Amino acid sequence: MSALDAAKEIDETALAPIVGGGGRGRLIARRFTRNRLGLFGLIVIVLLFLAAYLGPYLTHWQLTDIDFDNFQTGPSSAHWFGTTQTGQDMFVLTMRGAQKSLVIGLIGGPLTTAIAALVGSVAGYAGGWLDRALVWFIDVMLVMPSFLLLAILSPTFKGKTWLLFVVLLAAFAWMITARIVRSLTLSLKSREFVLAAKYMGVSAPRIILRHILPNMASLLIIDATISVAVTILGESGLSYFGFGIQPPDVSLGTLIGNGQDAVNTYPWLFMFPAGILILIILAVNFVGDGLRDALDPNAAGAKAKAKRKQRQTDEESLPGDTTVVEIAQ
Amino acid sequence: MTQVYQEPSLGPSGSGDAVLDVRDLSVLFPSEAGTVEAVRGVSYRLRRGEVLGIVGESGSGKSVSAMAVLGLLPDTAKVEGSIRLDGRELLGLHDDEMSKIRGKQMAMVFQDPLSALTPVYAIGTQIVEALQIHTEISKQAARARAIELLDMVGIPDPKRRVDAFPHEFSGGMRQRAMIAMAIANDPQVIIADEPTTALDVTIQAQILDVLKVAKEATGAAIVMITHDLGVVAGFADRVMVMYAGKPVETGTVDELYYTPRMPYTIGLLGSIPRVDEGVKHALVPIEGNPPSLVDLPPGCPFRARCPVAVPVCASVEPDLESATGEDHPSACHRRGELAAGTLTAAEVFPVPELPEPASARVPREQRPSVLELDDVHRHFPLTVGTVFKRRVGTVRAVDGISFDIRSGETLGLVGESGCGKTTTLLEILSLADPSQGSIAVFGKRTGGLRGSERKALRKDIQVVFQDPMAALDPRLPVFDILAEPLRAHRWAKEKIGPRVNELLRLVGLEVGHASRFASEFSGGQRQRIGIARALALDPKVVVLDEPVSALDVSIQAGVINLLDELKARLDLSYLFVAHDLSVVRHVADRIAVMYLGRIVEIGESASVFRRPSHPYTQALLSAIPVPDPHKERERRRILLDGDLPSPTNVPSGCRFRNRCPKFKTLSEGDQRRCVDEDPALTAQGPDHEAACHYASVLEVV
Known part of the structure; x- marks a missing residue:
């Protein structure tokens, strides 16, 4: 009896329900939900969004309202987060700021990484003149004084949607990651699974999307989570100098900027926006870690549980498929 | 006793x-x-x-x-x-x-x-x-x-x-x-x-x-x-x-090789492809994998893979003991029977039978050619300087090779590392125009192909790589790995699922494994996934790049048998690239031996092995160790001097001459010819050519 027949025989007895949907998307979702911390982070982000957008309706104060009875008073039942020097309600301000910062961070961070991944991987994979042109472009962007440029450009965008501002922020922050992505692509490009895909007739964009980028997912995710924080802070830096989000609108950055002189005297002016900012960044990092583990088949967290499950199924199926523990030779 | x-x-x-x-x-x-x-x-x-x-x-x-x-x-x-x-x-x-x-x-x-x-x-x-x-x-x-x-x-x-x-x-x-x-x-x-x-x-x-x-x-x-x-x-x-961390049999070489007393040793000896065997037969695979060394269950660790296990094997681990009192102990409960000869090696691991491919019955000349290389060259320029590149030399990786593969046939392409076999293979797979010469797949020249034509042609020619871990994307579950070629060639979504299951079964894996990552499989199973992926689009030609050299011998045999069986069943043609002649012996119908970018000997497998005519082939064959102590002691090795020369610096005339054992024995006048004249492939028999001015048969195995 041949090996094939033997295997076939076993197979027919153990013919499991068809796993048509064993695709990557679903698998990653399943692995992500196994990660408690990641799930927790996701919930926190959702709650923050809800609070930022629905929170202001819980109190009767409006963004532009000024309470002439309360100038710079601490948290109370009337003003949950206290008031500012001009008698504005800090809770409403913080929530409004959180709205802006959440959107800026969560769009700007991933956008930065996306540009970096796109430029870096295309340069690395394509090679030749395209590679040289893109690397030159990256280098030029690197030496540009981005802060100055943003300052010069910002009057042009005045009155236009502030979302454009997010794009600008991302446009000046992707270069270093792009160089890293490019060098990783160069090494991945010669790996056999990429060659295999190429010889199967898979197109270059698909190879980049399905093989090159997922294999540097750890880097990209960490970079994206860091970029979220960097974008939020970058926006505050610019807003502090008067570019970006302008009064009466606020962002967490402008609030922190305004409140930082009063850390010791009127701590609520600083603490609440800063606390929200830390919460956002922490939650994003948790989600990032969870995603990274879900994407990485060798990640300890996702695997430890997978192993246990696998052992159970193995006992029922054929004995030939336990993972071999290989001793370092 | x-x-x-x-x-x-x-x-x-x-x-x-x-x-x-x-x-x-x-x-x-x-x-x-x-x-x-x-x-x-x-x-x-x-x-x-x-x-x-x-x-x-x-x-x-x-x-x-x-x-x-x-x-x-x-x-x-x-x-x-x-x-x-x-x-x-x-x-x-x-x-x-x-x-x-x-x-x-x-x-x-x-x-x-x-x-x-x-x-x-x-x-x-x-x-x-x-x-x-x-x-x-x-x-x-x-x-x-x-x-x-x-x-x-x-x-x-x-x-x-x-x-x-x-x-x-x-x-x-x-x-x-x-x-x-x-x-x-x-x-x-x-x-x-x-x-x-x-x-x-x-x-x-x-x-x-x-x-x-x-x-x-x-x-x-x-x-x-x-x-x-x-x-x-x-x-x-x-x-x-x-x-599994324990000696299971020890003895003098002769005892161990000629009268093994442990099924594992018997299996190992049977699973080794040998160059010295006349007729082609299937190898004996040992099914399964070695056990994990964490929490070893009681009993004999080889039990799960042992075809002659008895109930006692599950509970008691046998000690390393001798059955007859002589110095040849083994760790098997049935060592007595093995020693007495009541349980023979053939009973322990019966040799599986190989099906004959249908096309093998048709004579070679009448079968259509599926892959044809004609005088293919691939030279790489060697440059110095970063700004102003100066060409200082040429790497002649592939320097004029020609062969053809007919349908249902396996051509083994053999040579040492650096001889250009991988370049040849990449040249074929890229389906582009080589530096010189031409490549034709099903009679279609790859040179002037348009993008869409090239993609369509890729369906028919697929590849299995050497290292099964590197060839499978570690980030993709097996289902996606196998579905990838189908998606790339726009299969209907509802047809992909059943096809993946069919492929898994074809290579002897379980359908339930589709959602696992490649890292959860053993080496042999990973290579089976690689083979399944290559077969996804029903190719006619499969290029195998050292498909078993990264695997353990006992696993290797299973994969070789699988390849043999798939070839017969699906009427495939293989281009089998390997450095190991003994593996090629078991797989190939025809063999091409490469040296420094050229084919030095090509022909029908049995003929090349039995009557090698080129001194390089003879040296290669004689260098392969045979798991047979007597034969091994008697054999005379033809030792080559030094290493493969660099392909940037190819010797004049015959490129093998500075390592050639025959060259040294020639008279000065005869040597002149080797120095001046590049030998062409000349017929040594029916379907057997060698590129040597003084080709003569020398039996070495």
Whole structure:
């Protein structure tokens, strides 16, 4: 009896329900939900969004309202987060700021990484003149004084949607990651699974999307989570100098900027926006870690549980498929 | 009759002249999954000048036991038992003490000579260092000794080479230098851990020769660790087979090879492809994988893979005992039957039958050609300078090769590393225009293809890579890996699922495995996934790039049989690229031997093996070890000088002449012809050509 027949025989007895949907998307979702911390982070982000957008309706104060009875008073039942020097309600301000910062961070961070991944991987994979042109472009962007440029450009965008501002922020922050992505692509490009895909007739964009980028997912995710924080802070830096989000609108950055002189005297002016900012960044990092583990088949967290499950199924199926523990030779 | 195994008396002086005496050695590693019992009770005794071969698959504990002897294991490892060198207990010695012994009384030769040598110091400096650490010797004297040692291990021009750096040496020369370092202080024991695994077969023959010289020069005992039963057959005095951290059979080479008493040894011997066998037959695979060394279940660890297991095997682990009282113990409950001959090897592992492909019945000339290479060249320019590139030379990776593959046929493309076989393969797979010459797939020239035509053609020609781990995207579950070629060629979504399941079944995997990642499979299973992916689009030609060389022998046999069977069933044609002629012997119908970018001999497999006509083919064939001690001792190796020349610097005339053993025997006038004239392929028989001016048949296997 041949090996094939033997295997076939076993197979027919153990013919499991068809796993048509064993695709990557679903698998990653399943692995992500196994990660408690990641799930927790996701919930926190959702709650923050809800609070930022629905929170202001819980109190009767409006963004532009000024309470002439309360100038710079601490948290109370009337003003949950206290008031500012001009008698504005800090809770409403913080929530409004959180709205802006959440959107800026969560769009700007991933956008930065996306540009970096796109430029870096295309340069690395394509090679030749395209590679040289893109690397030159990256280098030029690197030496540009981005802060100055943003300052010069910002009057042009005045009155236009502030979302454009997010794009600008991302446009000046992707270069270093792009160089890293490019060098990783160069090494991945010669790996056999990429060659295999190429010889199967898979197109270059698909190879980049399905093989090159997922294999540097750890880097990209960490970079994206860091970029979220960097974008939020970058926006505050610019807003502090008067570019970006302008009064009466606020962002967490402008609030922190305004409140930082009063850390010791009127701590609520600083603490609440800063606390929200830390919460956002922490939650994003948790989600990032969870995603990274879900994407990485060798990640300890996702695997430890997978192993246990696998052992159970193995006992029922054929004995030939336990993972071999290989001793370092 | 079963007796508890006693070490045989070792001559008149008893155990006194044992240089190395290892008793009940066990090694435990703590790990996250639990304690790994890497070595579970290894005992052996070595006399001066004796060679012990330790054979086993990866993870069998053979290297770990050697490391334990040398005291090179990490501190976390728990080592128990006793290791005596010349009567002195080594276990429990402080690392400082061990350092005095290592390199002086005991020396080691590692598998990978590149990583075992420090890249920033000259070879000579490293040998001088090895000498000066252990003996009071002046620098000049040490240098003189280093040159002497390099000369002894056969490094040409040692006076100049002594100042060369490791990267300037080829793999074979580095391994020679390692051996020179190992014997520098006249050790009593040399431990060689897979010393030839990373090397080409002709170089392997040279290195084994050097090890023999080293043994004679120093009188050292050698522990030779290998996975290849062929390598130790002609070299070792005694062989120990290890499985799951335990020796399962030991004996003299002859006893072990001719009357194995343990099903695992029988299986191993049956699973090795051999060059010396006349008729092509299926190999004997050992199904399954070695057990995990964490939480080993009670009973015989080989039970799950053993075809002759009996109920007692599940509860009691057999000890290493002798059945008849002679010095040939094995760890099997049925050793008595095996010794008495009531249970024969053929009953333990019956040889599976191979189906005959339908097209094989049609004569070759009448079958259509599926892949045709005509005078294909691939040259790479060698340039210097970054801004102004100057061309300083040409790498002639592929330098004019022609062959064709007919439908239902396997062509084995064989050669040493660096001969251009991989370049040839990439040239075919890229489906682009070669530097010169033409490639045709199903009669369609690949040169002028448009993008869409090329993509359509890719459906018919697919590839299986050497390293199954590198060839499968670690981030994709198996389902997506197998679905990828289908999606790339726009299969309907509802057809992809069933096709993936069909493919998994075709290569003998479970449908339920589709949602797992490649890293959760063993090497053999991964290669099956690679094969399934190559078959996804129903190709006509599959290019196999060393598909089994990264696998253990017992697994290798299963994959080779699978390939044979798929070929017959699906009427495939293979281009099988390999460096291992014995594997090719089992798979190929025709063979092409490559040397330095050219085919030097091509023809029908049986004819090339039985009547090799080119001196290079003869040398290649003679260098392959055969797992048969008698034959191995009688065989005469044709040792080639030096290494493959660089393809930037191809010799004039016949490119093999500076290594050719025949060239040396020719008269000066005849030699002229080899120097001036590039030999073309000439017929040596029906479907058998060789490129040698003085081709003559020489039987070597």
